[in-house]
Amino acid sequence: MSPYLLFSFVLGYFLLLLVVAWYTSRNSNNDSFFIGNRSSNWMLVAFGMIGTSLSGVTFVSVPGTVGSSGMQYFQVVIGYFLGYIVIAYVLLPLYYKMNLTSIYNYLSHRFGIVSYKTGAVYFLLSRTLGATARMYLVINILQIFILDSMDVPFWATALVILVLILLYTFEGGVKTIVYTDMLQTSCMLIGLIVCIFAVLNIMDLSVGEAINQMSMKGMTEIFNTDYKSPGFFLKQIIGGAFITIAMTGLDQEMMQKNISVRTLKDSQKNVMTLSVVLLFVNLLFLLMGGLLYLYAGANGLAVKGDDLFPAIALGNYLSTGIGIIFIIGLISALFPSADGALTALTSSFCIDILGLKRREDLDEAARKKTRLTVHLTFAIIFFLCVMGFKWVNDKSIIDVILKVAGYTYGPLLGLFAFGILTRRTINDRLSLIVCIAAPLLVISLDLLNNAEWFAGKLRLAETTATALKDFSHRLFYGFRIGIELLIINGILTFIGLWMISSKAEAVPLPVMDEVKEL
Known part of the structure; x- marks a missing residue:
């Protein structure tokens, strides 16, 4: 299959994106970039978010897990679906009642400036x-083939791919991304x-015949009933729900598109439509x-x-046509996650860290200059991170980074659970310590639970590795922690916040009525 032919289709696809970006970014301003002037069509947002939710990792990795x-x-x-309901x-x-541009502003209103900045920094780190x-995985496939x-x-x-992403998100931001994602x-x-x-x-x-053959080879099993396994169905479903709540509902990139929709009702229709479509x-x-x-x-391929x-x-x-369709599908899975992340990181840094919307000393032109500078800076950071993954040159780094x-x-x-579900106030200055301690405890717990992997990475002596593995087995009774690690992390954070909190008679909780109704 000619690489030049494949490259010509990739180039043509990029040119189409640039045309769409040029058309949608006309007369754009800072509100267009951050929240699409709150005028996005909910159906367009819901459809475009399918690509953002899946990404190139899903396009390549999910078929490989079968x-x-x-x-x-x-x-x-299934857990994702439950999470979208929440x-x-x-x-x-x-978010709508508080008229938020950055969802982390909720933490400022509820707890204080330290909690607010802490939430924003964790988002910036994780999303970057x-x-x-995800970018490295797809770029590496394009490079190899x-x-x-x-x-x-x-x-x-x-570098070229990042420049192209930068070009079509530089002006329009969310306003452009809603259309390019679609x-x-x-x-x-279509490619899939x-x-x-x-x-x-x-x-x-x-x-039907294909499903029968897959069933005979054990490839159609859905529910794992081994409670000790990381794939136990209750852990997977509950873990999936909390992953969606945390990595979509508490993620500025994902919520930035939802709150760009005109009304709460339409935004809810967007989320629920997305949840059903993702199942299929x-x-x-x-x-x-x-x-x-x-x-x-059937063809003796050892891949x-x-x-x-x-x-x-x-x-x-x-056929060559299928190869072309695969490449277009692959880069189409990459860019909704990459362009949205670049835009959301710019928005969060400008609003949450720099306080751009609160700066009364800056006019619209100065704010735009700052926003464009931050956008370019994050593009450079993206390039350095992708090159870092290439330097490591270890496929397992993808799994490690996602963990x-x-x-x-x-x-x-x-943080969000404590704010929504309790009426207690916290010592805001200590919230950063809690939010650092909880992940460190979880990392330690995970390393103990995966003692064999840990010993291999450190190249420990066989006797030491065996002793560590036996200790881990006795400590956890053979139970393997899987997707629920996020839940444990959240619970430890919640407990830590409770320890630095005190009872308060009146706390502004604009969401409590909705929680009670649910």
């Missing part, structure tokens, strides 16, 4: 690491569906994974995991 764990990932997806009917009423990890054969160095690929989600879903039918056709199977889209990704494993088995989809789609196994993102959302979960 070979090792069947369709157990769908347990987490976002729609608990968090969104809070998570977004650049297209640009290496054209003698283009990795740093140039990363375009990119369309391309991603076309690839499914292409593999079915080449294997001469119907959907993730099923399609899992079906795609099963088909790819059937195809690989699995993250390598499965790109190796088959971009190798000489399917770190789970650590950083724990304090946010604890």
